[in-house]
Structures are given as C-alpha cells and as structure tokens.
Amino acid sequence: MNERILRVLEFNKIKEKLIGHAGSSLGKEKVSLLHPSTNFQEVVKWQHETDEASQVLRIKGNIPLGGIFDIRPHVKRASIGGILSPGECLDIASTIRAGKIIKQFVEDIDIDEVTIPILRELVTEIVFLTDLERSIKHCIDDHGHVMDGASDKLRTIRSRIRSHESSVRDKLENYTRTKTKMLSDAIVTIRNDRYVIPVKQEYRASFGGIVHDQSSSGATLFIEPQSVVDLNNKLQAAKVEEKQEINRILQELSVLVANDQHSLLQNVQILTEIDFMVAKAKFAKDLNASMPTMNENGIIKMKAARHPLITDEEVVANDIEIGSDYTSIVITGPNTGGKTVTLKMVGLCTLMAQAGLQIPALDGCELAIFDEVFADIGDEQSIEQSLSTFSSHMTNIVDILKDVDEKTLVLFDELGAGTDPQEGAALAMAILDEVVARKARVIATTHYPELKAYGYNREGVVNASVEFDIKTLRPTYRLLIGVPGRSNAFEISRRLGLEENIIDKAKSLTGHDSQSVENMIASLEESRRKADEDYENAEQVLQEAKDMREELEQRWKQFEQQKERLFKKAEEKAAKEIEKAKREAEEIIEQLRNMKDQASVKEHEIINAKKQLSEAGVNLTDDDKEITENAKSTKGELQPGDEVKVLTLNQQGYIVEQISKQEYQVQLGIMKVKVKRKNLQFMKRPEPVKEKPLATVKGNTYHVKTELDLRGERYEDALLQLEKYIDDAVLAGYNSVSIIHGKGTGALRKGVQKFAERHPSIKSHRMGNMNEGGSGITVMELG
Known part of the structure; x- marks a missing residue:
C-alpha cells in the first residue's frame, strides 16, 4: 500500500479520529504507526483483538486505562546510571499501578460472560512490581515532592531547617516591629535564597550585614542584617544537606528501577497493546461498526455500508457485493450522484479492515485481503509537470497496469474522462477489458453512455447506477446494482420549464438505439423499485409468520405444562383415596384384633391383610400409563429445574439453564455438562416447594x-x-x-x-x- 493511495482514500483522516480514542501517549504513538497489512493471519488476529475489546466495552461499559505514561526514556536513563527526578519516579509508580488495575479487571471478568483469550493472555504477562511501587510511594507524595519520611536523616535535616528558618524570621520580624521608620516596608522577603528586609538607603549603616539587592530607584536596599548572617549560613548549609540526601534517595530509587527495567518495559509494551485495542473498539462503537469476516478470495460483501467520514445525518447506506458472481462493477449516471463517494467508501473500508479496524456496515459483512489497492480518483493533475487532466489520469493508470493481478483492488473514477468522448469511451472499455482479464477486482465510474451496455456482453462484469429522483431533481445516493444510469436530461429540462417542442426536436435528433437504451434503463429502474417493494412486503409477512410461530410455541408450552399438572393432580387424588382406604382398613383390623378372643379370626390373617394394604399404591390403567410416558418423553421446551435423563450417559439430573435452542446445561451430581436436546428425556417438572411443618x-x-x-x-x-x-x-x-x-x-x-x-x-x-x-x-x- 503506497502512501499516495492512503492519502487519496483519506486513510490518514481515519487515523486522526482513532488517535482521539487512545488513552495514553503510548496508544497514540501506536495509532500513528498504523498501516494496513497484507498478511491474512495478522489481519485476522488484529480483527479479533478489536472484537474482544468491543465485547468488554459492551458488557462492562469501560476499561480502566488511566495513569499510563511513556516511561521508556526514564527506564533507559536509570539503566545507564542516571538519577531520575521525583516526577519521573512518580510516573513509573503510576504505570505499575495501572498495569495491576487492568490485569485485575480482565481476570475478574466472568469466563462465561465473554470470550477474550487474547486479552487474558496479554494480562498474564503483566508483572506486579509491588515492591518498587511501594518504595516510590513511600518516598514521594502525589505532588512529586520527596517526603520527610523517605529517610530518618532527611526528617532530621528538615526539622533543623524549620528550626533555623523560624529563628531567622523571628529576628527579622523583630526589626519590622521595632525599626519600622527605617524600612521601606515592614516585611521579610528573600533574595539569593537568603532572608532579608527592605531598608531605606539612608539607614544602611544602622543594620550592617550584607546587601543582596536594591530597588530600581536605588531608594531601597535588601539587607541581610549582621545578626542573622550566621543563622542564614546554617540554614543554607542545612538545605545543601537536604539536597544531597534527596539525591541519595532518588539514586536508590533509580537503581531499583534499573533492576526491574525488563519487567517495566514489558509492562509498557502490553499496556500499549491494550490501549491500542481499546482505542479501536471505542472508534468502532462511535461508527456503529461491525467486525468483518476476512477472506483471501477477493470477495467483498457489505450490507448497509456507510462512508466512515460522512456524518450519520448525511450518509446514505448502500449494499456492495463483488468477487463471487462478478469481479467488476461499472457505475454510470450523472455527476454529483454519489459515484465517487461509493468508490472511496469501498476502498477505505478495505484499508480499515486490513488495518484491524471494524467497518461501518451491518453484521455479517465480508472483506478480502488485497496485496495492493489502486485508485485513480479526482483531478490529480501535476502542476510541476504541466500535465493536462487526461494526461495526469493516464499516467496513474499506466502505473496501475504495471502491477495489477488477482490480488488487487482497482478503483477508477470517471475512467477515460478529459478527452474526446468517443475515444475516451473506447479507451475506458479497453482498459477495463485488460484489468478484468487479469482477474483483478474493479469498480469504475463513468458517465459515458457507451459503457451503459458494457456489463451486458462481458462475463464477470455488472452495471450499476446511482438513483436520481426526477420529482425533486436530486440524487438519492442509493446504489442500484444491475441497473445502468441514464442521463435524465429530457426529464430534468421538462421539469425546469423547457418548451415541449424543443424537447421533442432534441429527441428526434437522438439516435433510435440511444432512445431504446434509455427506455430499457427506465424499465429496469421501475422493475428494481417494484422488486424492492415486494421484498419489503415479503419481509413484513415473514416477520408476522415468525411472531405467529412464537405465539403458537408459547401456547403449546402452556398446554404441555397444564397437561403435566393434570396428571400430577390425578395421581395425588388417587394416592389420597388409597391412603383414606388404608386408614379405614387399619381401624377395621384394630377392631378385629380387639375382638380376637371372641371370634375365630387368627393373628397371621390380620398380619397378611395389613401387609397387602401397605403394598397398595396408585395403579393407573394401561391407557393412563401410556399417556404419562408420552408426557415424560415430550419434545417440548425444557425449563430450569426440570428433572431429565441424559440418554448418552444413562444418568439423571436436572436442567440448570438453556444455552441455545437445542442445547442445555444439566447438573449431574457435582458436575455440570452441556447436552443436546435430542439426548435428553424429560422425567418430571417439580411442583413449587411448599414448606411443610416438621412437627x-x-x-x-x-x-x-x-x-x-x-x-x-x-x-x-x-x-x-x-x-x-x-x-x-x-x-x-x-x-x-x-x-x-x-x-x-x-x-x-x-x-x-x-x-x-x-x-x-x-x-x-x-x-x-x-x-x-x-x-x-x-x-x-x-x-
């Protein structure tokens, strides 16, 4: 992909928008280096990276990537013995913490919620440098200042500094109270890092000491009185000690950074990759884009594709398909109808896909990997070479024809324009024939009428046009595949008020063949509109049929549940009747036992009768059994909690959840398994649990x-x-x-x-x- 093509198709504008979604300078740098790839495996991997980040964004709403800095220069300087500043150390600690946060965030995502193998593998390589982070945070506060607690020596030195400062200020403030008349202003200030007071020129001798500065007029001298010179000296000495101790602390931290340089640089690289993935996902979300399926067969299929640089309010979505039934599209029609926009949209979406970006089209889109994308679009006449428009285009075309093959996408805008129409049309057809013969994928635009019939007598070529509304005299920007464009000159002239007799004469001067072609195109456009209407009606009928089917399935499900409840109720009623009969029989047996001495009933006969009663149960008729078994083996929808038998394992369990229309998750003991519906036999559906008293x-x-x-x-x-x-x-x-x-x-x-x-x-x-x-x-x- 040469830079001229990227510029012509405005790929750099896509990168500019993408940079705005990067969360760190590292991510922005990686976006600036983005370039379409021609390696199939690499492009597929890039697309999956973007898709994973998009899934996480959709589920979690955001991915935490704050606090990442480009610490590579800091680490390099530390590795060669340099001393880092407090701010640089703080950037390193912040980046370490950012790595810990993103790693924890990804690891906490439920594995059943989203599949993100690339992200999970990336974060496993992030190293937790907790000791280094703790050491830096122990010494440096959030504002980049080395804290007193960084070392015992620093705490002692700063305590001494505060004591000296207090003594110096007390003495100088005493001067401001007692010798106000000798001072220009009753304040204590600093000159050359030493505390001084502003003394009037005429009272210079009253203070002694050192003059550090004077006012612009010379009337005021900033004097360090002799009485505080020694205290100021001690203060300065303490500050020198403080600076030396701070340097020692920073040197120790720099050594720790150097020791962990490999892990730090590895973390930076991983965070850069993740930031880049998230930037692509956020850009895709803004575009309402989808992940394309990539192929190496030169097939492009996009539904409702939109130009990514045109706003939603202005853009018109179009369907594009090339590479399977035909390899070339010739788009005809008037200027300003959207032909060039369509051309650029196909080329730009191809470049975006090969750069790992999702494209603004409906799900299910498919794009090809091309070794080269060539484009001759717009007036690129070279002023330096004083070339005409035609010469400029022809120079580009000559360069393109040198490298065209089956792994090439070629985009021609107004092919053959800028010269005699008859010769230009003939040249355009010859160039198209050559490119088509080399099996390249070609989309060309033209307004030459001679090319309107080009697709009808060439194999692998199809005509297309951009729709024009005669009533409003405006283009609709809709692409019509299979229908060539027509000039509409007569209709537009009539709408604008040109007299009918002039229009009739113009028609008489037009060749019979030309009129026939125009009539044929008008008929095709009408047929196309009718087909679109029929398709919309068919879609509506199909949706109504789907709704009706869902309603019937829901009613069938309710019927099955009602049938199961009735069976259960019948069994319970029969069981209650038998239990009642048992109790009555028990009472009779008890009476017989009491009458045993007065009657001839023997004890073993009573025992046998009781045993027969205890073995009694609900005995359904054969017909009832058959109905119950059929109910248990129903092929209706299963519900969570239903008891089932897994036929392939000969084990019983219960439904946990429905994964898809034909697959369920089943609990078998301590195991959860996924089972196809055809391998499940419905056993029973438990009644709602009613708490029964235990006493x-x-x-x-x-x-x-x-x-x-x-x-x-x-x-x-x-x-x-x-x-x-x-x-x-x-x-x-x-x-x-x-x-x-x-x-x-x-x-x-x-x-x-x-x-x-x-x-x-x-x-x-x-x-x-x-x-x-x-x-x-x-x-x-x-x-």
Missing part, C-alpha cells in the same frame, strides 16, 4: 418423628429443613435424633456434620452404625 402441636405436646430424611433435597433447602427440625425435636424433648442424608457425593453429609458442630442444642454427633444405615445417616445427641 405438630396437640395441647402442650410436640409430635415430631425421631428421624429426618433429607435425601433428594438440594443442599440449601436441606440445611433449612434441618435447622427447623432440630428446633422442633428439642421442643419435643428428644435426647437423640437420626438424620438420613444418604451416601452420594458426601457433600450433604459434610454439610449436616458442620451444622451439628456449631448448633448449640447438639451435644455430639456420630456416624450411624451398620445396622442403622452406616455413613448414610448421622445420629445427633441433643441437650
């Missing part, structure tokens, strides 16, 4: 079982039930209770035992004996 009160007595079964409960629900159960068992006066938690993964067992250790009403706990259930039960002693 009942009759009179003043608590009735509660001596064991609690927690098997099948979720961990949190199980502990809540256990806590309520222990309270009820204590109120019931039990000394010992048994908690059944099962063996399983052991998680519930550990939770129960930890609960027992901290509950004040539980004296001790132990694992169940073999005859009590072993490790599947915990026995608790209450007290």
Whole structure:
C-alpha cells in the first residue's frame, strides 16, 4: 500500500479520529504507526483483538486505562546510571499501578460472560512490581515532592531547617516591629535564597550585614542584617544537606528501577497493546461498526455500508457485493450522484479492515485481503509537470497496469474522462477489458453512455447506477446494482420549464438505439423499485409468520405444562383415596384384633391383610400409563429445574439453564455438562416447594418423628429443613435424633456434620452404625 493511495482514500483522516480514542501517549504513538497489512493471519488476529475489546466495552461499559505514561526514556536513563527526578519516579509508580488495575479487571471478568483469550493472555504477562511501587510511594507524595519520611536523616535535616528558618524570621520580624521608620516596608522577603528586609538607603549603616539587592530607584536596599548572617549560613548549609540526601534517595530509587527495567518495559509494551485495542473498539462503537469476516478470495460483501467520514445525518447506506458472481462493477449516471463517494467508501473500508479496524456496515459483512489497492480518483493533475487532466489520469493508470493481478483492488473514477468522448469511451472499455482479464477486482465510474451496455456482453462484469429522483431533481445516493444510469436530461429540462417542442426536436435528433437504451434503463429502474417493494412486503409477512410461530410455541408450552399438572393432580387424588382406604382398613383390623378372643379370626390373617394394604399404591390403567410416558418423553421446551435423563450417559439430573435452542446445561451430581436436546428425556417438572411443618402441636405436646430424611433435597433447602427440625425435636424433648442424608457425593453429609458442630442444642454427633444405615445417616445427641 503506497502512501499516495492512503492519502487519496483519506486513510490518514481515519487515523486522526482513532488517535482521539487512545488513552495514553503510548496508544497514540501506536495509532500513528498504523498501516494496513497484507498478511491474512495478522489481519485476522488484529480483527479479533478489536472484537474482544468491543465485547468488554459492551458488557462492562469501560476499561480502566488511566495513569499510563511513556516511561521508556526514564527506564533507559536509570539503566545507564542516571538519577531520575521525583516526577519521573512518580510516573513509573503510576504505570505499575495501572498495569495491576487492568490485569485485575480482565481476570475478574466472568469466563462465561465473554470470550477474550487474547486479552487474558496479554494480562498474564503483566508483572506486579509491588515492591518498587511501594518504595516510590513511600518516598514521594502525589505532588512529586520527596517526603520527610523517605529517610530518618532527611526528617532530621528538615526539622533543623524549620528550626533555623523560624529563628531567622523571628529576628527579622523583630526589626519590622521595632525599626519600622527605617524600612521601606515592614516585611521579610528573600533574595539569593537568603532572608532579608527592605531598608531605606539612608539607614544602611544602622543594620550592617550584607546587601543582596536594591530597588530600581536605588531608594531601597535588601539587607541581610549582621545578626542573622550566621543563622542564614546554617540554614543554607542545612538545605545543601537536604539536597544531597534527596539525591541519595532518588539514586536508590533509580537503581531499583534499573533492576526491574525488563519487567517495566514489558509492562509498557502490553499496556500499549491494550490501549491500542481499546482505542479501536471505542472508534468502532462511535461508527456503529461491525467486525468483518476476512477472506483471501477477493470477495467483498457489505450490507448497509456507510462512508466512515460522512456524518450519520448525511450518509446514505448502500449494499456492495463483488468477487463471487462478478469481479467488476461499472457505475454510470450523472455527476454529483454519489459515484465517487461509493468508490472511496469501498476502498477505505478495505484499508480499515486490513488495518484491524471494524467497518461501518451491518453484521455479517465480508472483506478480502488485497496485496495492493489502486485508485485513480479526482483531478490529480501535476502542476510541476504541466500535465493536462487526461494526461495526469493516464499516467496513474499506466502505473496501475504495471502491477495489477488477482490480488488487487482497482478503483477508477470517471475512467477515460478529459478527452474526446468517443475515444475516451473506447479507451475506458479497453482498459477495463485488460484489468478484468487479469482477474483483478474493479469498480469504475463513468458517465459515458457507451459503457451503459458494457456489463451486458462481458462475463464477470455488472452495471450499476446511482438513483436520481426526477420529482425533486436530486440524487438519492442509493446504489442500484444491475441497473445502468441514464442521463435524465429530457426529464430534468421538462421539469425546469423547457418548451415541449424543443424537447421533442432534441429527441428526434437522438439516435433510435440511444432512445431504446434509455427506455430499457427506465424499465429496469421501475422493475428494481417494484422488486424492492415486494421484498419489503415479503419481509413484513415473514416477520408476522415468525411472531405467529412464537405465539403458537408459547401456547403449546402452556398446554404441555397444564397437561403435566393434570396428571400430577390425578395421581395425588388417587394416592389420597388409597391412603383414606388404608386408614379405614387399619381401624377395621384394630377392631378385629380387639375382638380376637371372641371370634375365630387368627393373628397371621390380620398380619397378611395389613401387609397387602401397605403394598397398595396408585395403579393407573394401561391407557393412563401410556399417556404419562408420552408426557415424560415430550419434545417440548425444557425449563430450569426440570428433572431429565441424559440418554448418552444413562444418568439423571436436572436442567440448570438453556444455552441455545437445542442445547442445555444439566447438573449431574457435582458436575455440570452441556447436552443436546435430542439426548435428553424429560422425567418430571417439580411442583413449587411448599414448606411443610416438621412437627405438630396437640395441647402442650410436640409430635415430631425421631428421624429426618433429607435425601433428594438440594443442599440449601436441606440445611433449612434441618435447622427447623432440630428446633422442633428439642421442643419435643428428644435426647437423640437420626438424620438420613444418604451416601452420594458426601457433600450433604459434610454439610449436616458442620451444622451439628456449631448448633448449640447438639451435644455430639456420630456416624450411624451398620445396622442403622452406616455413613448414610448421622445420629445427633441433643441437650
């Protein structure tokens, strides 16, 4: 990519806008060096970098990149033995802290929330130089001053300085109070870093000491009285010591910086990369851009593409496609219709994509990697060479034709213009034939009528035009692929008031073939408008069909849920009826047992009858069973909490969440797995949990079982039930209770035992004996 092409397509203006989004001078420097790449793998990597930063911006809103400075010169000077200033040390500490913040920020992003492998890999290489940062912050405050606490010696020296300053000021302020008439002003000031007072010229001899300065008129002398000379000397000596101690402290910090120079420079490089990625992402957000899919096949597909340098209020989006069905587009039509803008937009978007920038188009766009992008656009006539417009364009075209091949994008604006129309049109077709024959991708604009039929008898070439509204006499800037442009001269003249007889005569002077072509183009434009209307209507019908389908799916889902509830309700009703029958039978058996001595009923017959009753259950008819099984294997939508069977693993679990239309996340014991819908069999949908009392009160007595079964409960629900159960068992006066938690993964067992250790009403706990259930039960002693 030569610099002239980047200038013609205004790529430098894109860089200027991009620089404004960089957060540091490092990022701005990297943007200034940005250049489109022709390496496919490199461009793809750049695009993924921009996309990752865009995803983080979309989810988090911002990426913290404050406090980054270009510390490379500071580190280099420290590495060769130089002493850094407090401000330079502070910049290094700030950059270290910025690296820690961005590293922590990226590491805290949920791995399920966004996929950012490039960013994660970058921040892993940031080194935490905490000791160096702490050393600098211990010595230098936020304003760049070396603090008293930087060393014990510095604290002592500054204490002495303050004492000397106080003594000098006290003596001089005594002069300002007692000898006011001899002073020009009753103040204490500084000259040559020494405290002085302003004395009138005539009283010079009354003070002695040293004259450090005088006023412009000579009437005032700034004198250091003899009485404070020794104190000032001591003060200056202390300040020299202070400066030496500060230099020593800064030298120590500079040595520490030199020791960590490799890590510091590595951090700077990584922060530069991240700042650059974020700048590209922010620029893409401003443009409402999307990431293009890159290819090496010369295919360009963009939906609703916009020129990135034209404001949203003025820009018109257009669809562009080239490289698959055809390799060349010839755009015809009147001037000021938007042909050149379209040409520049395609070229600029290509350069942006090859520089790793997202492009202003809808998602799903596709762009190619070209080794060269050539453009002959606008009037670039050379004044120095005194070339005509035609000669200038032809010189560019000659240079272009030297390097054209299948890996080239060529943009011709007003091809063949500037010379005799007939010769210019013939030359334009010959140049296009040559470029097309070399399999380059070509977009050319022209207003020569001879080229309107060019695309109809050339393979791989298609005509296009920019739409013109005859009613308003204005271009709409919409690109029409497959329809050549027409002059509209007669219609425009008629609208502007030209007499009809003049227009009719002009038509009679126009060749029959020319009129036929114009009529054909008008018919094509009408067909195109009709097709666009039909497409919009089809889109509307399709959307209505989608809405109707969603509504039907929702109703089917509600129907399935209602069916499941009815089955559940029927089972519960049957179970209640059987339970009622059991109780009635128990009462009858109890009566028989009481009458045993008076009747011939034997005890073993009573026992057998009771056993048969206990084994009774809900027995659905064969038809009911078939319906229930069909309900369990329904292919409807599954919901979180539904119990399912994973057919490929022969394991049962429950739905955690729906990942996509055909994939779910399923909890199997302690594991979470992703399973396709076709591999899941619906088992049942749990009813909303209703808290049941673990104990009942009759009179003043608590009735509660001596064991609690927690098997099948979720961990949190199980502990809540256990806590309520222990309270009820204590109120019931039990000394010992048994908690059944099962063996399983052991998680519930550990939770129960930890609960027992901290509950004040539980004296001790132990694992169940073999005859009590072993490790599947915990026995608790209450007290």
